[in-house]
Amino acid sequence: MQLIEAAARRFAADLAALWPEAERHGPLGLAVSGGADSLALLLISHAALPGRIAVASIDHGLRPEAAAEVALVERVAAQRGIPFAALGVRLAPGNTQARAREARYAALARWARGAGLGAVATAHHADDQAETLLMRLARGSGLSGLAGVRARGLIPDSEVPLLRPLLGWRRSELAAIVAAAGLVPVDDPSNHDPSFDRARMRAALAEVPWLDPLALAASAQHLAEAWAALEWYAELDWHEMVLREESTEGAPCYAYCANAPRIIGIETILRILRALGGHASRAEAARAWDRLWAGQNASLGGVLAVPSAEKVEKVGAVMRVWRFRPEPPRRAPS
Known part of the structure; x- marks a missing residue:
């Protein structure tokens, strides 16, 4: 209980920096996949904003296990009285990960507008940001790419605010919150598939303990500020x-x-x-x-x-x- 209460206070402060109370004109929508990161986002948000959140989970139609994962998120939300929506998407031909991302955000924007939400939050965290920065450095990306995922923006092709309030949190912290709640998260096998760049970078980072994901995420934030100045x-x-x-x-x-x-x-x-x-x-x-x-x-x-x-x-x-x-x-x- 103390863990979730402390996490809720920390989360409330992080969220206020991105989404001040004066700008909130609807509940906060959460994109929850059933993995540890997004389940932690659900638990923390429920503690910090009781009665002011809604949850959506998306089935991309890529894996037979996805329906059960959506059902898990629905059960967790129902147990806490949180409004829930199951969203199914169909992917356009092309790069699977890119098309899935496009379809996912389009579905979240439709859901947010239909449900009258004030913003949508995802569970991207410091380890994700560190991986993104290193991957883009390896590709020779420019400043816009090196800025990584932004803490605040808009869902593509919409006016719906998109928030990432966990960019200062480690993956291990979020996993501990889920474990303390007695929940068993799903584990997407693509997270360990070496055919994906991110999985390879995640494995490489685990072998280099002197690279601090929080410091790398902070650098990405500095680059994002520089990019905002250039814009x-x-x-x-x-x-x-x-x-x-x-x-x-x-x-x-x-x-x-x-x-x-x-x-x-x-x-x-x-x-x-x-x-x-x-x-x-x-x-x-x-x-x-x-x-x-x-x-x-x-x-x-x-x-x-x-x-x-x-x-x-x-x-x-x-x-x-x-x-x-x-x-x-x-x-x-x-």
């Missing part, structure tokens, strides 16, 4: 240094007075592309920035960018000016 600067760059024009053909055109550091310019290029109905990855936008900086045309996401140098009246100096417009239709071969 703020990129927003300023968009408003101050990008002008909408009309091309000679009457199509929309954007002139970008490119004077910001490369990492900011890449974000501004992506925003211009979106404004023109195009799409590209950051890596593609980075290659376009390099070509434009070198004085070469760039084509990406259905948009053509042409560099020039001209005097910009609002600045009073000659600057690089890059113009972006939809690419002309390709001529059919005669």
